[in-house]
Amino acid sequence: MEILLEAFRSLGKDKLRTFLSMLGIVIGVIAVIVAIAIGAGTTANVTARISSLGSNVIIITPGFTGGFGGRAAMALTSVLQETDVQNIQQMAPDVADVTPILQKNFNVIYQATNTVVTVVGAYPDTFSILDLPLQSGRLLNQNDENADANVAVIGNVIATTLFGNEDPVGQTVYVSTGGFQVPITIVGELKQTGSKLTFNPDNMLIIPYTTAAAKLIQLNGGVSQIIASAKSAQTALNAVDEINNILYMRLQNTNQYRVISQNQILSTVSQTTDVLTLLLASIAAISMVVGGIGIMNIMLVSVTERTKEIGVKMAMGATRRRIMVEFLVESMFITIVAGAIGVGLSFLIAALVTYLASGLGLTVIITWPSIVLSFGVSVAIGLFFGLYPAYLASKKSPVEALRYE
Amino acid sequence: MAALLELKNVKKIYDMGRDIHVEALRGVSFSIEEGSYTAIMGHSGSGKSTLLQIMGCLDRVTSGEIVIKGTAVKDMNDFQLAKFRNRTIGFVFQSFNLIGNLTAIENVELPMIYAGVPRAERRKRAMELLKLVGLEEPEERAYHRPNQLSGGQQQRVAIARALANDPAVILADEPTGNLATNQWRRILDIFKRLNESGKTIIIVTHDPLVGQEATRIITLEDGEIIKDERIK
Numbered sequence: 001m002e003i004l005l006e007a008f009r010s011l012g013k014d015k016l017r018t019f020l021s022m023l024g025i026v027i028g029v030i031a032v033i034v035a036i037a038i039g040a041g042t043t044a045n046v047t048a049r050i051s052s053l054g055s056n057v058i059i060i061t062p063g064f065t066g067g068f069g070g071r072a073a074m075a076l077t078s079v080l081q082e083t084d085v086q087n088i089q090q091m092a093p094d095v096a097d098v099t100p101i102l103q104k105n106f107n108v109i110y111q112a113t114n115t116v117v118t119v120v121g122a123y124p125d126t127f128s129i130l131d132l133p134l135q136s137g138r139l140l141n142q143n144d145e146n147a148d149a150n151v152a153v154i155g156n157v158i159a160t161t162l163f164g165n166e167d168p169v170g171q172t173v174y175v176s177t178g179g180f181q182v183p184i185t186i187v188g189e190l191k192q193t194g195s196k197l198t199f200n201p202d203n204m205l206i207i208p209y210t211t212a213a214a215k216l217i218q219l220n221g222g223v224s225q226i227i228a229s230a231k232s233a234q235t236a237l238n239a240v241d242e243i244n245n246i247l248y249m250r251l252q253n254t255n256q257y258r259v260i261s262q263n264q265i266l267s268t269v270s271q272t273t274d275v276l277t278l279l280l281a282s283i284a285a286i287s288m289v290v291g292g293i294g295i296m297n298i299m300l301v302s303v304t305e306r307t308k309e310i311g312v313k314m315a316m317g318a319t320r321r322r323i324m325v326e327f328l329v330e331s332m333f334i335t336i337v338a339g340a341i342g343v344g345l346s347f348l349i350a351a352l353v354t355y356l357a358s359g360l361g362l363t364v365i366i367t368w369p370s371i372v373l374s375f376g377v378s379v380a381i382g383l384f385f386g387l388y389p390a391y392l393a394s395k396k397s398p399v400e401a402l403r404y405e
Numbered sequence: 406m407a408a409l410l411e412l413k414n415v416k417k418i419y420d421m422g423r424d425i426h427v428e429a430l431r432g433v434s435f436s437i438e439e440g441s442y443t444a445i446m447g448h449s450g451s452g453k454s455t456l457l458q459i460m461g462c463l464d465r466v467t468s469g470e471i472v473i474k475g476t477a478v479k480d481m482n483d484f485q486l487a488k489f490r491n492r493t494i495g496f497v498f499q500s501f502n503l504i505g506n507l508t509a510i511e512n513v514e515l516p517m518i519y520a521g522v523p524r525a526e527r528r529k530r531a532m533e534l535l536k537l538v539g540l541e542e543p544e545e546r547a548y549h550r551p552n553q554l555s556g557g558q559q560q561r562v563a564i565a566r567a568l569a570n571d572p573a574v575i576l577a578d579e580p581t582g583n584l585a586t587n588q589w590r591r592i593l594d595i596f597k598r599l600n601e602s603g604k605t606i607i608i609v610t611h612d613p614l615v616g617q618e619a620t621r622i623i624t625l626e627d628g629e630i631i632k633d634e635r636i637k
C-alpha cells in the first residue's frame with residue numbers, strides 16, 4: 001500500500017516526464033484496440049452482406065485452381081452434367097430445389113453499344129432459389145422454356161451499360177456467336193442484388209435454359225454450374241455433404257468440383273479478416289513495445305537519479321527485494337494508467353473514426369478481448385521493461401549509493 | 406557495562422582497479438559499551454566514514470571481524486543485513502538525506518514501514534519522535550516536505566527517523582557539518598539527551614567542538630587508531 005502511494009508520489013513529481021513515458025503505451029493501446037475494432041467491424045459488415053443472400057443457397061461449380069481465371073475454364077470443360085442435377089434431386093434428402101445453369105460470355109450488341117456480357121441459361125426456378133427481385137417487366141416462365149423463346153431478363157448493372165437511362169424492357173439486343181447474331185428481347189430487369197456467392201446477376205443476361213442450350217451454349221448434356229437450395233439453414237451443411245458425396249461417386253476426384261455454401265464463404269471471409277486484423281494488431285503492438293522501451297529508458301534514468309535515495313532507503317533497512325518492488329510498481333503504475341487511458345481514448349477514437357469514415361461504410365466495433373488483450377499486454381510490458389531497471393536499483397551497493405551526489 | 410559492538414583487527418581496502426588499492430582501515434580494534442557516547446575524530450581522509458559504514462553494516466570488511474549485539478556481521482547475507490540495519494542501527498547523515506517526496510512524518514515512518522509496523526501505531530510513534538526532537542508545532546511541520554524545512558529542522562527529522570525502530574545504536578556522520586552554529590547546538594543537545602536516557606551514540610566528526618560532549622574520543626589517522634581517551 002505504502003509502495004503504491006510512494007510510486008504515485010515520485011511519478012507525480014515530474015508530471016511531464018511521466019506523461020511522456022505513458023504516451024507510447026497509450027498510443028499503442030489505442031492502435032491495437034482500434035485496429036481490432038476495425039477488423040471486427042469489417043467482418044461484421046461482410047458477414048451481414050453475405051448473410052443477406054439467404055443461408056441455404058448452395059452453388060456447385062467445376063473445380064478450379066483459384067482466382068477468376070477459372071471462369072473461362074468453367075465454360076469450356078463441362079465437368080458437371082445434367083445427370084448430376086437429376087441425381088442430386090433424387091438422392092439428396094436435404095436439398096429442396098436444384099437447377100442447372102449454362103453460362104458463357106458473348107458480345108452483346110445494342111445499337112452502337114457492343115460489350116461482353118455473361119449470358120446465362122437458367123430455368124425459371126433459378127429466380128426463386130436465388131431470390132432475385134424484379135425491378136420492371138416480368139421474370140422468365142415455363143412458356144418461354146417450352147417455346148425456346150428468344151427473351152431475357154437483364155441484370156441491373158449491365159442494363160445501364162447497354163441502355164443507359166433508357167428502359168431496357170421491350171428492347172432487342174443481339175448476341176453474336178460465330179458470325180450469327182441471335183436477337184433477344186428483354187422482358188424484365190432485375191434489381192441490383194450484388195454477388196450471390198460466385199454468381200453475380202447484376203452483370204448477367206438471363207435467358208431460358210432451353211434457348212441457351214439450343215442456340216448459344218451447346219455443352220452436350222454438360223452444365224456450367226448447378227444451383228441448389230437446402231431445405232433450411234440448419235440442414236445446409238448436410239445438404240452440402242450429400243451433394244459432395246453424389247458428385248464424388250461419379251467423378252472420384254474432389255478437385256474436379258466445388259460445392260460452395262454461404263457458411264463456407266463466411267468462414268473463409270472471417271479467416272481472411274482475422275489474418276488482416278492480426279496483422280494490423282501486430283503492427284500496433286510494435287508501438288507498445290517501443291513504448292515499453294521508452295519506459296525502460298525513463299526508469300533507468302530515474303534509477304540513476306535516485307541512487308542516493310536508494311542508498312538512504314537501504315541504510316534505513318529496505319531489503320533489495322523491497323527496492324526492486326518499489327521500482328517495478330512504478331513502471332507498472334505507468335503502464336497500467338497508460339493502458340487505462342488508452343482504453344478510454346480508444347472509444348473516443350473509434351467514435352471519431354466511425355464519424356469520419358461513415359461515408360466509406362466502415363464499421364468500428366470495439367471488442368472485449370481487444371481491451372483485455374491490450375491492457376494485459378501493457379501491464380506485461382510494465383513488468384518486463386521495468387524488471388531490468390528495478391534489478392539494477394536493487395543491486396546497488398548501499399555505500400556507493402550513499403556517496404552518489 | 407556490556408560490549409554492544411566489538412571490532413577485531415578490522416581492515417578495509419578499496420580496490421580501485423588497475424592494481425590501485427586504498428587502505429582506508431589498517432587493523433582497527435575496539436569495543437563500544439552499551440549506553441556510551443563516542444566521538445570518532447580525525448583529519449579528512451583518515452577513515453572515519455569508512456569505519457562508521459562498516460559499524461553500520463552498510464559495507465563489508467576486507468578482513469577482521471565485527472560483532473554487534475553478539476551477532477557476527479560477516480555471517481549475515483544481504484537480506485539479514487538489511488533487517489539488522491532496520492532494527493539495530495539508526496543513521497544520521499551530514500546532508501540529512503531525507504526522502505524528498507515524502508513528508509517529514511512519512512520520512513520518520515519509513516524504517517517502521519520496513520519493519521512492518523501497522524499504520525496507526527507508526528503514525529503515533531512518528532509523531533512522538535518528532536516531538537521528542539523538538540520540532541516546533543509538530544502537528545503542522547510534520548506534513549511539510551523536506552524542502553519546506555530548514556537544515557536544522559531537517560536534521561532533527563532525520564534523528565527522529567534514526568530513532569524510529571528504537572535502535573541499539575545511533576551512528577552519525579558529521580551530523581552538524583551542514584548546519585550553522587546555533588542549529589548544531591540543538592542537534593548536539595538532542596544527542597546528549599538521548600545518551601542520558603540510555604541510547605548508545607557514535608558520532609563522527611573532525612570538529613573538536615562537536616566531540617566535546619562525548620565520554621570517549623577515538624582519534625584516527627591514516628586508518629589507524631592513534632588515540633582512545635575516556636573523558637570525565
Ligand SMILES: Nc1ncnc2c1ncn2[C@@H]1O[C@H](COP(=O)(O)OP(=O)(O)OP(=O)(O)O)[C@@H](O)[C@H]1O
Pocket residue numbers: 419420421427428429447448449450451452453454455456611
Ligand atoms: N568507496 C571508496 N572507494 C575508494 N576509496 C575510498 C572510498 N571511500 C573512501 N575511500 C578512501 O578511503 C580513505 C578514507 O575515507 P573516509 O571517507 O573514510 O575518510 P573520512 O575520515 O570520512 O574523511 P572526511 O573527513 O573527509 O569525510 C580516503 O583516502 C578515501 O579516499
Ligand SMILES: [Mg+2]
Pocket residue numbers: 453454455578
Ligand atoms: Mg567522512
